[in-house]
């Protein structure tokens with residue numbers, strides 16, 4: 001705790017004039033351009049890796065970067081997305097998974113969830129990824145299996161995202177675009193889901209949007225091609 005308190009003290013002392021201006025400007029409102037949904041993992045620091053300033057990103061984090069589909073039971077992330085789209089008018093929503101994700105590892109090894117009933121229940125929202133990979137890549141385990149699972153989880157959560165009425169309405173009139181990314185911690189690299197090719201490709205300056213795409217064809221390509229990403 002001392003490290004946090006000292007860190008805050010140091011931050012205030014070393015704050016730049018630009019930062020001071022940002023905070024004054026933002027004191028009475030925010031207009032972030034992007035909602036960024038990622039894992040709660042402590043190694044992911046969106047504001048650091050995207051070089052953003054206060055007020056740029058509306059960040060929401062949870063275990064496994066999950067967006068439950070629209071249902072009667074409302075989760076925090078679904079409420080935050082609705083607020084971001086209808087009140088803040090964000091133009092983009094990014095769902096970002098990452099390498100070495102503990103949640104994805106737990107999907108691979110359900111025994112790890114013993115004694116964690118809430119996590120186990122929460123990860124049911126990622127069942128779509130587990131099933132898709134088990135049915136289509138049953139022989140691929142370990143690192144590569146984890147990569148497939150992580151990618152398919154992002155694709156599955158994008159599908160869930162589209163079930164939220166506020167998102168569907170904003171996508172229909174083109175005011176919101178949604179994106180699926182994977183952040184590789186060791187390589188500091190990001191790959192983005194390309195719905196037209198059904199695979200993840202290095203992040204481009206103008207990533208494809210998934211408004212009209214059907215991501216489910218991604219396992220129709222031969223394994224060698226799919227692995228080349």
Ligand SMILES: [Zn+2]
Pocket residue numbers: 039040041063064065098100101102103104
């Ligand atoms: Zn994670």
